[in-house]
Amino acid sequence: MPKRERVVIQGKRERTLKLKKLRVKRRNILILAIAMFIANVAFGMAFPYLSVYMSLLGASMFMVGLLSVAFNLTSTVFQYPFGWLSDSTGNRKAFIAFGAASIGVFYTAIAFVNSATGVLILRTLQGVFGSAMTPAHSALISELSTRAGSIFGLFNSIENAGYMVGNFLGSFVVEYLGIKSVFVIAGFLLFLSAGLVLLIRERPSGKRSILGMILVQEGRESWRATVKGSAFKELMRGHLGLFYVTVFLVMIASGQFYSVSSVYFKETFGEWSVGVIFGVESLAAALTGYFLGRLIDRYGAKRFYLLAIAGYGLAFLLYAFVKNVWLVFGVAFLSGVKWILTINSTSAYVAQNVKVSERAQGMGLLNAMMSLGWVVGPLIGGYLAGISFTLNFLSTLVPLGLAFLLALKLQE
Template sequence: MRKTTRITQGLHEKRAKVTVTKVKRRNIIVLAVSMFIANVAFGMAFPYLGVYMRLLGASMFMVGLLSVAFNLTSTVFQYPFGWLSDSTGNRKGFIAFGVASTGLFYVAMAFVGSATGVLILRTLQGIFGSAMMPAHSALISELSTRAGSIFGLFNSIENAGFMVGNFLGSAIVRYFGIRKLFLISGFLLFVSAWIVLLIRERPTGRRSILGMILVQEGRESWRATVKGSAFRKLMRGHLGLFYVTVFLVMIASGQFYGVSSVYFKETFGEWSVGVIFGIESLAAALTGYFLGKLIDRYGAKKFYLIAIAGYGLAFLLYAVVRNVWLVFGIAFLSGVKWVLTINSTSAYVAQNVSVRERAQGMGLLNAMMSLGWVVGPLIGGYLSGISFQLNFMSTLVPLGLAFVLALRLPG
């Protein structure tokens, strides 16, 4: 009797494990499809926000404020939304709410009549759209025990979606106009939100936030986890110097990318904006894995220095080249330097921060990136009002300082 009971219990446990595995696999597929569609929408709309502001009469400084407003509000409001998601054990609901909210504000932008209105909507988009961010990271982490693999999978899927959106956005603007672009982006985000709700989620208790998401170079989102306990320790010595160099590099990045879409539009035409961003995304997708293997073999510091030099070269070439076909080649180089920066800086933190504090180290890395993207667009917006070339050339100042300081880092 006891033997029969043990066999029956074992069969029930085996069936339960198989069921859980099937549900997780289904959830991975549903979330992947949803996030691909969402990133197509992001890739369509994001590059043309600055262009739209200019069409509505905004100054270049006001264009720069778009990035500042979104970064600040999305960062501030992630924690309360993350706390609510953890408290309720609800992931898909907050993801769907954030995605749908983002779509709603894109639709509203299609009907707004002033640059100030777009800036206000972008600020609100940062507030309500941030509802998806902590829940998105937490849900992904709960879909597999192999965190690195599952995040790598979703990063690839979301980057591919962003690239597709870049190219589609260029075609839509060319044939239908910018306002229709925002309407289509909003519709795709509504579809994405509906698909997320198909996830089968089991209610659980309170859980810690895995990560927050911050906007970065040509992307709607990026993960970051920051806790105060290790901050002072991480900012001491060579690690503190490293984080300062990252902040300086991202100031230069924000200077350029905060206004680049307007520059591309005025120099090469509206159609070029999505194509150039798309080529950057394509380069990042194609070279990321290969560059990561090289970093593992030869060391993070060497490739971080190459990445900083790549920033300077790319921004210098963008400032002087007027042939759009040559600019496409520069865009590929620019995409490579971006993924090289992400891979090398992440690897440097992993190699120099203890396992116990590694999440906080990675979080501080992304926090420095975000902070640079708050300062950079302010500078870029002001200087571009004088001259785009002046702004692009001036990025060599923080980049040069970052390169010199990075030379002092231990290998």
């Protein structure tokens, strides 16, 4: 065959292969988007009513705070190992599906428990197994596009839209079917989401042994030493380490507020308001997520992260003093914007500053820092809310102010 014809045929084959890869990527985006929308409908239904359910079972405000502590403590411990396993096996969808199904199992079980202690135990186990989902989920999204801000903005909008639907649907279910029904329905939706995720077509990668996961030798020249030993140290060094510290501080404030906010909304505005206020927050995040993601791509993650921290302070300050439910809906919209700014800017910052081979670990460490903040924050929030909700909300300005000052030192 003449050389010219071979070149033409090779060019056609390469174009065909590129088109095939593009179709697979688009199909994966669609499947993951649908699955995560459904999963977040479940989260939006169940999460706002966990604290209310605990309160109905006779738990103190401090024990309500422990509900978040238990979940996030186990998430903090297990997210990084699950992120490492996802990187080492090259498998994202299996971990996402396992995590989603596990969360569904424990939500369903919560509906059949009639003691606050039982709910606390199940929520703790939910944090262990559910933590398999988040690092792989973030890593898979980052691998679907080279434009980190845009792709995270797209998925955050889709997921927050699902969460919003879940918030409003949860209010309806609680009103007409009872609070236990919301956990059963959420469990079913999470099983459905897990099944959809398994339809994703991942590119095969070289299989790696997962032996020796715990024992790490620093000087060992192998993929294990690189992934398990130096990766963590590198991620916690320099500006990245400072970044993770600021995330931890912001999430302390978040944990202080949100671990007790459902009870506060119920007591101040009525039980019907809980799902609606959370729904307005989710609506704001869904409407602005993709747009803000594009702006992050254009102007950089740091400045939007600073804006997000300032948004936290303003939102919690307003929540402390606004007592009119219609004005609170406006505060909730602002609060939703600051959340989507936070998740978009922090995810983009990690994606832009961490090597591809360690990205799931970088995302896992980001989520671990968020979870760790939610270990400390609810302890403080549960104690201070027992004294005064207003005192608790105002005290969030301390970790937020420190986080803002430290974040000013981050590199662009």
